[in-house]
Amino acid sequence: MNVPVPNNLEAFWMPFTANRQFKKAPRLLASASGMYYTTVDGRKLLDAAAGLWCVNAGHGRREIVEAVANQVGELDYAPAFQMGHPKAFELAARLTSMLPKPLDHVFFTNSGSESVETALKIALAYQRARGKGTKTRLIGRERGYHGVNFGGISVGGIPTNRKFFGSLLTGVDHMRHTHDLERNAFTRGQPEYGAEFADELERIIYLHDASNIAAVIVEPMSGSTGVLVPPKGYLERLREICTKHDILLIFDEVITGFGRLGAPFAVDYFGIVPDMVVTAKGITNGVIPMGAVLCSSEIYDAFMTGPEHAIELFHGYTYSAHPVACAASMATLDIYAKEGLLTRGPELAQYFEDALHSLKGLPHVIDIRNIGLVGAIELRPIDGEPTKRAFSAFLSAYEKGVMMRTTGDIIALSPPLIVTKEQIDFLVSVIADVLKALP
Numbered sequence: 001m002n003v004p005v006p007n008n009l010e011a012f013w014m015p016f017t018a019n020r021q022f023k024k025a026p027r028l029l030a031s032a033s034g035m036y037y038t039t040v041d042g043r044k045l046l047d048a049a050a051g052l053w054c055v056n057a058g059h060g061r062r063e064i065v066e067a068v069a070n071q072v073g074e075l076d077y078a079p080a081f082q083m084g085h086p087k088a089f090e091l092a093a094r095l096t097s098m099l100p101k102p103l104d105h106v107f108f109t110n111s112g113s114e115s116v117e118t119a120l121k122i123a124l125a126y127q128r129a130r131g132k133g134t135k136t137r138l139i140g141r142e143r144g145y146h147g148v149n150f151g152g153i154s155v156g157g158i159p160t161n162r163k164f165f166g167s168l169l170t171g172v173d174h175m176r177h178t179h180d181l182e183r184n185a186f187t188r189g190q191p192e193y194g195a196e197f198a199d200e201l202e203r204i205i206y207l208h209d210a211s212n213i214a215a216v217i218v219e220p221m222s223g224s225t226g227v228l229v230p231p232k233g234y235l236e237r238l239r240e241i242c243t244k245h246d247i248l249l250i251f252d253e254v255i256t257g258f259g260r261l262g263a264p265f266a267v268d269y270f271g272i273v274p275d276m277v278v279t280a281k282g283i284t285n286g287v288i289p290m291g292a293v294l295c296s297s298e299i300y301d302a303f304m305t306g307p308e309h310a311i312e313l314f315h316g317y318t319y320s321a322h323p324v325a326c327a328a329s330m331a332t333l334d335i336y337a338k339e340g341l342l343t344r345g346p347e348l349a350q351y352f353e354d355a356l357h358s359l360k361g362l363p364h365v366i367d368i369r370n371i372g373l374v375g376a377i378e379l380r381p382i383d384g385e386p387t388k389r390a391f392s393a394f395l396s397a398y399e400k401g402v403m404m405r406t407t408g409d410i411i412a413l414s415p416p417l418i419v420t421k422e423q424i425d426f427l428v429s430v431i432a433d434v435l436k437a438l439p
């Protein structure tokens with residue numbers, strides 16, 4: 001069934017898109033089910049990106065559709081400022097039960113970017129609330145991605161996401177990234193070398209003094225920059241240093257949360273408990289925008305002082321804890337639990353890893369990285385034309401029935417957690433054909 005292409009493509013300014021290229025040959029999706037999209041001209045595409053790292057349970061899940069339909073018909077919107085609705089509290093309790101203590105409180109947002117801003121603001125306000133208001137500096141990491149709002153691009157470390165917007169927030173430092181192609185190329189899972197990169201944090205703390213530093217924010221595994229898997233011992237070291245210097249550690253789990261690594265969260269996978277966890281994406285299987293920041297009781301309790309009629313934290317969004325988003329999330333979590341999707345990684349991760357690394361030796365491949373159900377194939381850039389080779393691979397894969405993500409000259413793979421071995425084989429065979437034919 002062909003769906004008509006809109007005649008006005010100009011009005012929509014597309015995000016993170018080569019608008020002119022797209023509008024000359026639009027790639028329009030008409031429907032989705034399970035592992036597949038269907039384009040407006042009826043072509044099936046294997047979704048190798050889980051949409052944008054968010055459709056972890058696969059597309060068109062009836063249970064979520066019904067939960068959303070029922071909810072919107074019953075309570076379409078409810079304010080969460082000074083008012084509430086039961087699902088917000090039920091969902092918050094459910095989420096905190098999925099993470100270890102002391103992560104016992106949830107602040108709801110509408111996206112990963114809003115969750116990052118929320119976490120950074122809570123970190124600053126927390127330090128002030130406990131009488132350590134000099135602790136205002138925020139520390140991110142090179143090649144970190146923390147969304148696109150001012151806080152997120154300030155602590156983020158991807159130059160193209162920053163350079164267009166001028167000076168950004170002051171009072172921000174960055175650790176070096178953990179990528180080490182010399183020592184760790186073609187590593188399967190966590191690299192052996194690089195734990196010592198965490199000692200950069202000690203250097204930054206020495207320079208500014210801990211009395212001026214509020215928090216460190218990192219992606220446990222950096223996704224958007226092209227899948228940088230933390231070296232063995234690196235995250236443990238960060239946790240140690242933050243604890244030693246009384247600095248909050250924030251894990252941005254917008255990508256790693258909800259099963260992506262083969263465990264419910266990176267917190268579980270690496271066995272490290274930060275002071276806050278930032279989430280979004282998989283929280284509603286991508287169906288309804290939602291984010292959530294899980295905070296320790298220590299943080300929450302620091303605000304719960306002063307007159308009881310007073311608002312403790314002057315922050316929040318019109319759609320925080322939106323009833324329909326809550327319903328979508330509850331239904332999503334039910335699917336994850338019923339189908340064991342949050343712990344499916346180990347069953348498939350080895351197969352996925354072997355399939356990915358079978359691409360070693362193909363034209364232009366300079367590195368392959370993987371962890372859980374995330375993979376990356378790094379390509380040698382074309383001299384003077386960075387990103388072009390990967391973009392050509394993206395276009396070629398699209399023609400061959402695969403939708404995948406690229407970032408820089410890296411192919412990033414993050415299929416829905418329902419992916420089968422046969423679909424992994426198909427995906428890898430298409431990528432192999434694409435790479436062999438690339439100029």
Ligand SMILES: Cc1ncc(COP(=O)(O)O)c(CNc2cccc(C(=O)O)c2)c1O
Pocket residue numbers: 052053111112113114116145146147148219223224225252253254255280281405407
């Ligand atoms: C770690 C992290 N933090 C925050 C955000 C921002 O979330 P929102 O987009 O919902 O505001 C993200 C989002 N990550 C993201 C979003 C879209 C595309 C890609 C890609 O790598 O292709 C990655 C993310 O990966």
